[in-house]
Amino acid sequence: MASLVERFGGGLATILIGLVAVWLVAMVLAPNLMMIDYALRPNLPPAAIGGPDDVYSLDNITYLAQESVHRTIFFKTVWASALVALATFVVCYPLAFWLAQNATPNQTAVVLIALTVPFWINEVLRTLAWYILLAFRGPLNALLLSVGIIDEPVRWYGNGGVLAGMIYAYILFMLFPIYNSIESLDKSQLEAARDLGASTLRIHRRIVIPHAKAGIATGCVFTFMLAAGSYVAPALLGAPGSRWFTEIIYNWFFEGGDWNRGAAYALVLLVLCLLVVLLALRIARVNLADVAK
Amino acid sequence: MRWNAEAIPRFLFALYMGAFFLYLFAPLAVMGAATFNASRFPTVTPWRGTTLEWFAALAKDGAMWQALWTSFVVAFFVVAVALPVGTAAALVLTSLHARARSLLYALMVSPLLTPGVVIGIATLVLWRRVGVGGGVFLIVVAQASFIICYVMLMIAARLQRFDRTQEEAALGLGASKFMVFRRVLLPFLRPALYAAGVLAVLQSIENYNTTLFVRGFDTPLTVYIATKVRTGLTPAVNALALIMIAATVIGAIAYEVARRRQTRRG
Numbered sequence: 001m002a003s004l005v006e007r008f009g010g011g012l013a014t015i016l017i018g019l020v021a022v023w024l025v026a027m028v029l030a031p032n033l034m035m036i037d038y039a040l041r042p043n044l045p046p047a048a049i050g051g052p053d054d055v056y057s058l059d060n061i062t063y064l065a066q067e068s069v070h071r072t073i074f075f076k077t078v079w080a081s082a083l084v085a086l087a088t089f090v091v092c093y094p095l096a097f098w099l100a101q102n103a104t105p106n107q108t109a110v111v112l113i114a115l116t117v118p119f120w121i122n123e124v125l126r127t128l129a130w131y132i133l134l135a136f137r138g139p140l141n142a143l144l145l146s147v148g149i150i151d152e153p154v155r156w157y158g159n160g161g162v163l164a165g166m167i168y169a170y171i172l173f174m175l176f177p178i179y180n181s182i183e184s185l186d187k188s189q190l191e192a193a194r195d196l197g198a199s200t201l202r203i204h205r206r207i208v209i210p211h212a213k214a215g216i217a218t219g220c221v222f223t224f225m226l227a228a229g230s231y232v233a234p235a236l237l238g239a240p241g242s243r244w245f246t247e248i249i250y251n252w253f254f255e256g257g258d259w260n261r262g263a264a265y266a267l268v269l270l271v272l273c274l275l276v277v278l279l280a281l282r283i284a285r286v287n288l289a290d291v292a293k
Numbered sequence: 294m295r296w297n298a299e300a301i302p303r304f305l306f307a308l309y310m311g312a313f314f315l316y317l318f319a320p321l322a323v324m325g326a327a328t329f330n331a332s333r334f335p336t337v338t339p340w341r342g343t344t345l346e347w348f349a350a351l352a353k354d355g356a357m358w359q360a361l362w363t364s365f366v367v368a369f370f371v372v373a374v375a376l377p378v379g380t381a382a383a384l385v386l387t388s389l390h391a392r393a394r395s396l397l398y399a400l401m402v403s404p405l406l407t408p409g410v411v412i413g414i415a416t417l418v419l420w421r422r423v424g425v426g427g428g429v430f431l432i433v434v435a436q437a438s439f440i441i442c443y444v445m446l447m448i449a450a451r452l453q454r455f456d457r458t459q460e461e462a463a464l465g466l467g468a469s470k471f472m473v474f475r476r477v478l479l480p481f482l483r484p485a486l487y488a489a490g491v492l493a494v495l496q497s498i499e500n501y502n503t504t505l506f507v508r509g510f511d512t513p514l515t516v517y518i519a520t521k522v523r524t525g526l527t528p529a530v531n532a533l534a535l536i537m538i539a540a541t542v543i544g545a546i547a548y549e550v551a552r553r554r555q556t557r558r559g
Contacts, residue, residue, distance in 0.1 A: 004388045007460070009470035019381040024400055027438035031415030032407075038418045091316075094309055109552065113545045114314070118321055120541040122499030124515040125534045129320035131522060132327055132335050132531075139323050142338035168320070200302070221406075229408020231502050236522055246410050246502075253506065259418060266414045270407060277406050 038263035060264030100182035161237035174219035181215025217284035360517035379444025404439035413506030427509025451485035
């Protein structure tokens with residue numbers, strides 16, 4: 001604080017601190033605390049708010065534990081998001097390695113620009129593109145039918161569609177952190193390993209992946225979090241059998257009319273994501289400053 | 294090519310690259326091509342004849358233009374909030390001592406690690422308590438709360454390369470502290486401010502998860518498009534997507550050409 005005043009003078013320092021305080025208190029902390037407050041209170045008619053029934057309890061959260069459909073969807077969202085992160089990693093890793101180690105600077109520039117093109121248009125349009133491609137009477141089925149791979153159209157909407165759409169949406173969040181971390185790996189290490197007779201698989205397992213683990217952890221954490229909190233991909237590409245936890249939350253707010261229960265579910269989602277972040281950071285021995293790069 | 298031990302992995306890698314970029318661009322190609330199909334539903338199979346009618350349909354879609362306008366209004370205010378606050382956050386952060394810094398840093402990046410729907414919900418419930426419902430105002434508040442993080446990170450990255458002796462020199466020459474800020478620090482940050490501004494606009498216009506919960510009765514573009522899927526999708530939406538893709542490709546090529554010219558100049 002003192003150094004801030006010394007550097008910018010009292011007036012400007014006050015403005016800077018004021019802006020940051022408004023952001024962190026009114027836009028970050030207060031909303032989350034209010035969400036916890038909602039989550040712990042019962043859903044009451046306006047007249048009963050503040051009355052004898054308006055007490056804190058864990059009822060809204062234990063409701064989630066008891067309601068078997070919601071509980072199943074919650075756990076399914078967790079493991080499906082982990083699957084999305086894993087699949088996105090598998091899809092991105094070879095390209096990230098090639099970009100960081102083998103590509104010429106111009107190749108890298110062209111590929112990076114090609115990669116960003118789908119990402120300047122928004123997530124809804126990206127998902128819409130998959131919605132059109134995967135339609136029951138859509139181009140993918142038509143192509144596979146005409147080639148003779150399938151005999152009758154496949155219903156892609158559902159788990160498969162959601163997976164394809166999510167991997168597509170989060171490629172960059174996985175690719176860039178891994179690319180950045182592999183880029184700092186010295187080529188001579190790879191050459192030394194190869195000269196000493198290591199196989200390609202072994203080089204990746206023993207040298208590249210340990211070196212890039214911060215980037216890999218970052219990519220996986222972001223992808224998991226984005227997948228678990230995604231609404232548009234399951235809403236457009238899902239089927240009744242592939243509902244996502246965010247859809248349940250949305251229904252509590254805008255169809256079920258129980259904001260307290262919705263807030264409790266959102267709180268559970270938030271806690272889950274924070275736990276995953278902390279766990280991943282602990283496993284990869286990375287700190288937060290590296291993640292946000 | 295000579296048949297050697299390298300050939301098989303090289304072939305596999307080429308196959309992977311082909312599959313990767315097919316995966317990346319096939320959906321966009323199909324979405325773009327469907328714009329020209331005379332079918333009511335956007336698809337390329339069956340092809341019912343080539344037409345430009347969907348561009349005309351897009352031009353006449355008043356609700357879509359209204360939604361686009363709403364998105365621009367939101368983006369404008371998000372930038373107006375996020376640039377000053379993000380810059381302030383970066384300055385405050387770099388002026389602190391190590392221990393306080395890491396705590397504040399964790400708090401400042403926490404919105405990036407919060408699912409978008411949770412940000413929307415938390416903002417919604419807080420403001421309902423004070424009697425403010427969803428709408429453009431809440432969309433701006435909710436989006437800014439995490440877009441500020443991106444601005445903060447970009448400005449902080451630029452600040453790391455700032456040479457503080459420039460400030461001392463200006464002070465030594467008799468400039469006031471405010472003048473140093475305005476004439477030395479801000480001009481140094483300008484490229485990062487532009488970049489952060491562009492990123493903030495893009496993040497704001499593309500946002501859906503957070504916006505969905507705080508939109509009230511206002512309909513920004515992403516919400517409008519998603520609603521269309523339920524209420525009757527026509528290739529007019531594809532025409533819009535195609536225009537956005539074309540603008541992006543042109544922008545990306547222009548950027549790359551400019552970059553190469555710059556590197557050649559050295």
